[in-house]
Amino acid sequence: MMGSIGAEMQDEILRKADVMAEACPSRQILNHVTSRWGMLVLLALLGGTQRFSALKRRIGGVSERMLAQTLQLLEADGLVHRHAHDVVPPHVDYTLTAPGRELAEKVVGLTGWIEANLPRLTPAAA
Amino acid sequence: MMGSIGAEMQDEILRKADVMAEACPSRQILNHVTSRWGMLVLLALLGGTQRFSALKRRIGGVSERMLAQTLQLLEADGLVHRHAHDVVPPHVDYTLTAPGRELAEKVVGLTGWIEANLPRLTPAAA
Numbered sequence: 615m616m617g618s619i620g621a622e623m624q625d626e627i628l629r630k631a632d633v634m635a636e637a638c639p640s641r642q643i644l645n646h647v648t649s650r651w652g653m654l655v656l657l658a659l660l661g662g663t664q665r666f667s668a669l670k671r672r673i674g675g676v677s678e679r680m681l682a683q684t685l686q687l688l689e690a691d692g693l694v695h696r697h698a699h700d701v702v703p704p705h706v707d708y709t710l711t712a713p714g715r716e717l718a719e720k721v722v723g724l725t726g727w728i729e730a731n732l733p734r735l736t737p738a739a740a
Numbered sequence: 741m742m743g744s745i746g747a748e749m750q751d752e753i754l755r756k757a758d759v760m761a762e763a764c765p766s767r768q769i770l771n772h773v774t775s776r777w778g779m780l781v782l783l784a785l786l787g788g789t790q791r792f793s794a795l796k797r798r799i800g801g802v803s804e805r806m807l808a809q810t811l812q813l814l815e816a817d818g819l820v821h822r823h824a825h826d827v828v829p830p831h832v833d834y835t836l837t838a839p840g841r842e843l844a845e846k847v848v849g850l851t852g853w854i855e856a857n858l859p860r861l862t863p864a865a866a
Binding site for chain 1: 765843
């Protein structure tokens, strides 16, 4: 991906990237990652390549429609790779890309903190 | 907050906390934090106490309604403290609680990664 834009453009993007700015592309990616299901998909894929049905079982409460939509967005962001194997019956699975894996580690930092600190948060939530 | 539940209950909560489980309270908090605006509010408050109007200016694109709703959820989770000063005209401001600050640091890990790695992601997004 790095080859598709010049070094100057990359510097420009880096200097300006600001999730607080509504129009910044980083905000768009943040929205995908923090969609209701984006984080949990990244987290589930940290365990390795998975088929759609396995992801659906792993992520409590996700619908087929929402899971498919989330995977499409993450694939378009270059965070998830979709692999359709050329076999009968069809077999499709999903893997984190290299950037996807790095981002998923950051997600673990966040979700792990929430899980570990649940008792410190409000009694209502705990 | 720690005093409100027994040590055994805390161990129980810690052992079982699992964001993948739909019914786990940690999922509820994750949903609040990763609401469309939750992350950006936590991030904005890392800079220190802020009034509603300053938060609204800082976070590009947020509506008054969504900002108010997000602050209420984060306050209920024990992540944000709302302080209504006893003055005329009324003056209300918002501060991160100690757990809120810790969580906000994890959010920085995530949003900082996205900002710094934007050029590596899809050309469409960059």
